[in-house]
Amino acid sequence: MSLVLVARDDAVATVTLNRPEAMNALSRALRGELAGAMRELAADESIRAIVLTGAGERAFTAGLDLKELGADTSNLGAANATDADENPVKAIELCPQPVIGAINGVAITGGFEVALACDILIASTNARFADTHARVGVMPGWGLSQKLSRLIGIGRAKELSLTGNFLGAEAARDWGLVNRVVAPEALLPAAQALARDIATADPAMVRGYKRLIDDGYALAFAEGLALEQERSTAANRGVRAEEVESRRLAVIERGREHAG
Incomplete structure (x- = not known):
């Protein structure tokens, strides 16, 4: 049985x-x-967006896998590998x-870190x-100590990490950790x-914009603004007027469809 379905x-x-x-359990x-599946999809230019979930509703x-670690803690070294071969978060x-x-059920510790590796x-x-x-x-070792405080604030992050308490879906939404909460079947x-x-947006634009957001988020605010200016100048130099016009009309049409 495959442990990861694509x-x-x-x-x-x-x-x-x-x-x-x-x-x-991981x-x-x-x-x-999981790392292999994500590397394969990353190299597939026909794939424009990826959904990651777990089987079942629990x-x-x-x-x-704490049972596995309880028998052999040498697995911790592989788990913390910094490349994408062993580290699914990096992948x-x-x-x-x-x-x-x-997020269909609990996301605990390393599972929380896998969730935080996602964009949305x-x-x-x-x-x-x-x-x-x-x-x-x-x-x-997968970034939780640094990512969580940047997402929900240092006080809330310390509350979660130092108590080990659970945070429910609605509270996670209220704290800005998740975008929305829906019924399990939805x-x-x-x-x-x-x-x-x-996937309907230009894939090169989406990939470049995602990279700009992520790279800028890792910098101080002023440095992030400078990075945006640098990449914007380089990218927009090649934009043609007729492309902007055709895309403007497509945006207007899409807005009408959504309004309907």
């Missing part, structure tokens, strides 16, 4: 973590399959296409988030619809 529908790929009997084998992923982050996390998060009402690193006694359709919306 389904392609035109320009959208849906990746499913497939260990529902183990709450989609065994070494699953981590390797868990997106419960994080690193997700390196995808040039936007990745939408459809949509949660079902079953979703819950928890950082139990402090309780398990393992320091995060989760995958909503995520895939959003992916299809993204």
